[in-house]
Amino acid sequence: MSKRVDVKTKSPAELEELCSDIRDKILKVVSKNGGHLSSTLGATEIIVAMHKVFDSQKDPFIFDVSHQAYAHKLLTGRWDEFETLRQFNGICGYTKPSESSDDYFVAGHSSTSISLGVGAAKAIALKGEEDSRIPVVLIGDGSMTAGMVYEALNELGDRKYPMIIILNDNEMSISKPIGAMSRILSSAMASPLYQRFKRNTESFVDNFGDGARYLAKRMEESLKLITPGVLFEEMGIDYIGPVDGHNLTQLIDIMQTAKSLKKPVLIHAQTLKGKGYEIAEGHEEKWHGVGPFDIKDGHSLKKASLKSATQIYTESLLHLCEHNDKIVGVTAAMPSGTGLSPLMEKYPNRFWDVAIAEQHAVTSMSALAKEGFKPFCTIYSTFLQRAYDQVIHDACIMDLPIVFALDRAGIVGEDGETHQGVFDVSFLRAIPNMTLFAPRDEKSFHQAMAFAAEYEHPCSLRYPRGSFIESALPESAVFELAKAQLLVENDSNILFIGYGNGVGRAYETAKELDEKVALLDLRFVKPLDEEMLKTLAQKHKKWFVFSDTAKSGGVGSAILEFLAKEKIMDISVESFEYDDAFITHGNTKVIEESLALLPIQLAQRVKASIL
Structure with a gap:
């Protein structure tokens, strides 16, 4: 140091x-x-x-x-x-x-x-x-x-x-x-002389009973009214x-x-x-x-990248709002970060920033849902933790049609432990009436949003900071409740199960392998597509789970619970979710490398597992 x-x-x-x-x-x-x-x-x-x-x-x-x-x-x-x-x-x-x-x-x-x-x-x-x-x-x-x-x-x-x-x-x-008088009074109240005078006056008026104390109090309050x-x-x-x-x-x-x-x-x-x-x-x-910038002119040094998931969310929500005047929304002090600023500008009476008040955001939207509106609560994954009681008590017990749009789900990089969005699946999956799903790319995001806008129960969709992992996969099918999409089908013993951004990671990992693998876009982690999973269990015996979520209570846990319930005992499941530890700060790719989650590292882990 x-x-x-x-x-x-x-x-x-x-x-x-x-x-x-x-x-x-x-x-x-x-x-x-x-x-x-x-x-x-x-x-x-x-x-x-x-x-x-x-x-x-x-x-x-x-x-x-x-x-x-x-x-x-x-x-x-x-x-x-x-x-x-x-x-x-x-x-x-x-x-x-x-x-x-x-x-x-x-x-x-x-x-x-x-x-x-x-x-x-x-x-x-x-x-x-x-x-x-x-x-x-x-x-x-x-x-x-x-x-x-x-x-x-x-x-x-x-x-x-x-x-x-x-x-x-x-x-x-x-x-x-309020003007010069306020500044003068503030300086005076901060001085040792005023504080000694205040203490001595309090002692003095105590000797003259309630009347004197009342007058002194009124005089002090008169001064405070202009501060x-x-x-x-x-x-x-x-x-x-x-x-x-x-x-x-x-x-x-x-x-x-x-x-x-x-x-x-x-x-x-x-x-x-x-x-x-x-x-x-x-x-x-x-x-x-x-992000990094040029000190001379303030211009960003960040290279142009693919369209971010947040941008896709904004575009999709704007489109939905044009055709459904019941859609409303809220964010908690993050209008720019969550992409809600354009919605607030175009529909100032339907979208609100309630400041740093996630609990209030969720409960106020619950009342709007009760009144027949369709709220989109747009909150970073890490910040929804602060409104967990409200999600249970005010949204889910009432079974209200609120959409929880969770931005920055997964590793967020340089902000570190307090901001990594890895726990939402674990803490939301336990709540009755809650439905959880995730898009894998731009097309599936629009389809997921269309599903969410019509869904009549509480639901949550999660999406990453920055862009989705690109993949040359078949086009996304229309979102239907509890329906997964089988993207690559073959006779391989190996099944890759991707959830959200994990689908792209699974695809990139498969490209690093010599073996053929089947690939499933899970789409819904609650409820699961149980019929699809039963069918796949007859053919593929080694399952690998890819998701930007905590392993404890996460996607792999949901699949293992399903297999146990159905007494399907001949399937091995390995999850490539995050271990039970807080994730430090740093460049996202560097962090993933330290956790052995880059596609080339995951391919090595798959090879070691199937030997």
Whole structure:
């Protein structure tokens, strides 16, 4: 590891220079490797101030989502290693305790930080360490849209544990400061003089009974009404702000004051997305997360590729909407990533972004389904995990015709463990009334969407990040419930069973073999095409399963359960799904190679199995 940056001994001028160096480093590495950019550039001064005032070796530094924690990584012994950001065996794009003891917790999904802070504060109190440790939370304004934040704030305000919450507001989504008076009052409320005055006044009015306390309270509330922090104050959390999130000296002073209060304090800091890189400055969504780009002009260096599965989904859904005005849809803060932006533009009254609120997304669509509409819940596979109760309780128990369109199913690459979309088949297959299916290519995707639009029960279709694996296979047949498609039929003892993107992988693997193999596009993993499988079991005795899903509870498990139920005992089944372990970050092909899942590696595994 590189040497830690000693922030505490640096002068204000040296700290300003350090912020500039950090931005240059982040920009150079992200332009080469890809990663999160605009938010993390904007948070630079906040993070430097955090390290100046607090100690990440003992104070829990908790970053929400943690995509804005790059400056923290650079300050805590990872300056040289930062060149490997998001690369296989390199620095993770999120906080990761196994990477550094300065990273308090794994984070990749949003809105968990304040809950973690409350838990850490409880532990600190139980250990009697309140005088030497305090949780410090950095949360972005986008994360404030999830209900979990307010559950945590509710308890924190009641229990009054010492804790610092820094709200990085780079979109002014919480509230806009009301003129010069607001800024003056915010600065005044952050000063040690005001805090001493407040404490002394509280003590003084206590001696004069309820009348004096009432008048003092009304006066303070009158001041708060022209500041944006009334919500937090009403919840029992001291509010300071809004403050300039790029004024390093002011940030340090305010954090020192907040630390001395020994109570829960929220510091509302306003920052500029992309600060320091003019092309990215502002609110453009495209600079939130980026691939490699040319620093000079901001142009992407990513080579043109095949049409992505997300693009196919968008085209298909637009076509369906033109012929069915009952189709509606929702996404949770990912309109661009899920391809729903064109739908929201064309049909603003039928498609919604509900912010980071997957639970609300599913339940609200359940009511629309109850009212006769056809909702498409368009959510990344990894994020549907957050709405599992709602899928069961609100969609499936009611047997409502909701389509769960799961983007980025399978390995997603550089985002790593928290984002790999490998569990959806395992956790959805167990739910009654749920139907699961997957397309293998562009034609079958359109057919799967047409089936989904007419299906009258809950269903889920999954598709990969990027493009499908190309294959020169027979054209896809029309999707029918629980009907597989036999793509290659012969007298071979070997049967390859592909599901979704696994069909292309199975085909590529077959090309690496000298032996003939039969190939089945399973299409539906729930319900299975049992008649087809019974027929194939009479001829092919060695089955190999190809799917971008977890092995535990996955496609292979479904097939083994079927064989056991039917008491078919002479079939051997080997699954090439993902083993029972979290999958690290890195280039998708490199990860697949490390898991022995490239076609040439799979062919070797097949050969070894049939010997």
